[in-house]
Amino acid sequence: MAPTTPRGGRRPNLGIVGGTGAVGRVVLQVLPMRRHVWGAVSVAAASEDVGHVVRVGDEDLTVAPVGPDFFDDLDVAIFDIPPGIAGEWVEHAAARGIVCIDNSTVFRTASDVPLVVPEVNPHKVGDRPRGIIANPGATVMTMIDVLAVLHGGWELQSLVVTTFQAASGLGRAGIARLHDELDVIHGDRELGTRPGDVRRLVEHELGVASPFPAPLALNIIPFVGHHVGAGWTSEETKVRDETRKILDLPDLPVSATCVRVPVVSTHSVTVHATFGRRIDVAQARQALVEAPGVVVLDDPDEPEFPTPNDVVGADPRFVGRLRQGEDAPTTLDLFICGDNLRKGAALNMLQTAELVAADL
Ligand SMILES: NC(=O)c1ccc[n+]([C@@H]2O[C@H](COP(=O)([O-])OP(=O)(O)OC[C@H]3O[C@@H](n4cnc5c(N)ncnc54)[C@H](OP(=O)(O)O)[C@@H]3O)[C@@H](O)[C@H]2O)c1
Structure with missing residues (x-):
């Protein structure tokens, strides 16, 4: 009972x-x-x-x-x-x-x-x-509440994002493969200096079957998901479609490039956002400081910024690198990290x- x-x-x-x-x-x-x-x-x-x-x-x-x-x-x-x-x-x-x-x-x-x-x-x-x-999806979760705050203040008009997605985005199999590759390359300080040397070693030691379409250790992979046409991957169209649906902006232009990186857990995203109004970096920073679930780590003089390994296991989205192009007063550039298995x-x-x- x-x-x-x-x-x-x-x-x-x-x-x-x-x-x-x-x-x-x-x-x-x-x-x-x-x-x-x-x-x-x-x-x-x-x-x-x-x-x-x-x-x-x-x-x-x-x-x-x-x-x-x-x-x-x-x-x-x-x-x-x-x-x-x-x-x-x-x-x-x-x-x-x-x-x-x-x-x-x-x-x-x-x-x-x-x-x-x-x-x-x-x-x-x-x-x-x-x-x-x-x-x-965890990739959209990494940035969506930050975008919602900025949209509420300055009316989002378009987005260009690049993602840096952790191995755990592919579940236990992704985590296991990254660790297996790291085990295989362990201690070889020559690796990464000759074309394809990591690929040859991990395929020889572990076989070609992998959840990833290329070696992930000592590497990055600019292809997440599968091809859905015109050069886009399923992960990239998901980022566009889910962002539009959650923000209720069905025509929002969103261009995403999704990249897998050798991080165990916590996705990261760079965002270049364009707004309907002039946006002031200090005001945007203050709006994010006040947002629930968002932590701003942003001091270029220290320097202070989030990294996936420093925030893994934590609930908030961590935001840094806030800045604006000198000639682009309606835009904002920023970097966000969020644990894909927790809030993601x-x-x-x-x-x-x-x-x-x-x-x-
Ligand atoms: N990983 C991420 O960052 C992430 C983020 C957002 C969404 N998702 C989505 O969340 C879901 C789970 O992802 P995951 O990363 O946790 O995957 P995972 O590590 O591979 O775990 C899969 C789970 O599903 C169970 N399972 C597998 N085949 C099954 C079957 N035929 N019948 C019943 N249960 C079955 C497994 O049970 P056993 O342990 O018994 O095999 C395991 O508990 C997926 O749809 C994924 O796309 C993942």
Whole structure:
């Protein structure tokens, strides 16, 4: 029997599907501080981890298989599973009246599924005709609340962004591959001095099968996702489409170049934004200082700026390198870092689930 709320109502039961993956594990880490919202909590995964015990605060939970039985007695379910299977299980649970929050790409651009960031568009939680809410991709999450603040003050007109995306954006497989490559190159100080030397070594030692389309250790990869036509990758069109949907700016020009970098976790983004009005750098900085969930680290004289490794594991988005071209008074350039597994995925899902719980 689930515990009751101070109002005497039953607290909703929460299910976490994919609780053993890169994002799911962070959901379980973040959950204890927010546990009071929920009645029973249960965790499911694929066969590999079924039967394992995972710890949530002081509770031990046995991982169940994903199947129809798992959804009995749930009120809200969070899905952190691959897109290839998410659609089927989300539809199944939603048909049973469970409010579903899905982190895959399957529903993000559907017109009848809201794409929610609690700091930006919390009201969209109640507008869920299919009982499904989509969680934005971690790349967009890195910059979206900063953009919302700036748009609120100065009316965003266009965006040019370059992303620097961590290996964990491809889940446990991405993290494992980066570490495997680092193990293989360890100690060889000649590597990186001859064309293709890292590629030859890692392919010889690890084989060619990799979640990444090129070696990531001692390298960067300017291709994230798959080709969707005219030279754009799926990640780049996601950045455009999800930004437009969340900010409710369907015609916003967005040009993204997405790059994978040898960082374990925390995505970074450079932003060149153009606004409808003149924007003053000091005023923009102050607006970001006052924004919830945003930390400004920006002093070029120190110098102070965010780096992914310095902020990994933290909840806020960290902003630095604010500046403006001398001849471009309606533009702003900046750099943002945000942990793709925390606010980029797990935390945003739990915050959204809490809005749902308050609304049930
Ligand atoms: N990583 C990120 O930064 C990020 C950010 C935003 C969105 N996402 C999205 O979030 C989802 C999860 O990503 P992730 O990075 O956590 O992936 P991951 O590390 O590969 O974990 C995948 C999870 O899904 C489970 N799973 C795999 N196949 C399954 C199946 N056939 N049936 C049931 N469960 C299955 C796995 O269970 P086992 O442990 O038993 O294999 C594991 O718990 C994906 O849709 C991804 O696109 C990821």
